[in-house]
Amino acid sequence: MTVTAASRLFEPITVGAIPLKHRVVLAPLTRLRANKETGVPSDLAIEYYRQRASDGGLLISEGTMIAQEAGGMPGAPGVHSKEQISKWKEITDAVHSKGGKIVCQLWALGRVADPSLVSTVWGASTLPFVQDGQSPSEAPKVTQLTPKDIERFTGHYVQAAKNAIEAGFDGVEVHGANGYLLDQFLQSKSNNRTDEYGGSLENRFRFPLAVINAVSKAIGVERVGLRMSPLGTFQGMREDDPIGVFLPWAQTVLAAQPKIAYIHAVGPRPEGLKDADEYDTLMLVSGNLDVIRDAVVKAGSRFLIAGGFTTKSAKAHTEQTDDLIVFGRPFIANPDLPERIKNDWPLTPYDRSTFYTPDAHGYTDYPTYKEEGSQDALAPKAVL
Structure with a gap:
């Protein structure tokens, strides 16, 4: 198969209520x-967001954080105070000034919160997150x-979604991945409850589904997306039969909200804090998300996929699917x-040592290709 320079990545697509001109998406990057x-x-x-905005592109x-009690990570933003909403409005205005679109990822940490920063570390159950080397x-x-x-936290999600729209976001993405609060309810690794929120899949889905339903009602389902990480092992997660959990979960969401804008799945790149081989190799090792994509497409929604894509593999992937490709580190x-x-x-190669540092270095000081002047001016250069 010959892959063209542009490929289907640059065909227009509508995601719920959001019209796009291409399918290269900025991942939610802490x-x-x-x-x-x-x-x-x-x-x-x-x-930072203005630089990464493009005409008809999605960020x-x-x-x-949806609320103070849902947080517990220093330096992570919130969308629950007037001051936070005001600053986000400046950010969304900057993105829109370039013709871009942006959605707000709604986040609650759950059991992985820093206990020095919150009065209570909440979780799906009392099962702790035990880090490597820790008893x-x-x-x-x-x-x-x-x-x-749970009812109070559902309210937090709803208010945060409303705040995001007030701040000028084009929609929201409910964070249900990577071992955070909603994912903790979905997975048996972190949920050993014996009430109506634990045990069976139906029970484990109950709270996350309530959040999706309530947020959809509050701002309109066509402005709502969901992120999941069926194959991820980050923060102690990974079901023995991940597709056996996450395919029914996707089907449950789609049945309840058939007009949901999208489902965003993280591929099997094992650790977000480590480099890994490109996506295609990992898919062979860890399984794949095809059955979830098929369910999403059949329901008439859009499928976003992340997981170590390169320029080459992203173009090849979109020749075979209608997916939007989500890029993190390269972006x-x-x-x-x-x-x-x-x-x-x-x-341009990324510098991992600057991912979480507090200043502009490694954040807003990366030049565009045109600012570099020419391909020959790039040093070092790498075609990824």
């Missing part, structure tokens, strides 16, 4: 540049959410990533 006391995004974030914001007795104590707590070092991919320009 960068920890917000004010550590207030959770207000920094002024640097305005430029997914970094994980954004269970050293892990932070986790308090199981009661049904009343950090290449603010003009869609244009580079479209023109087969080389990519």
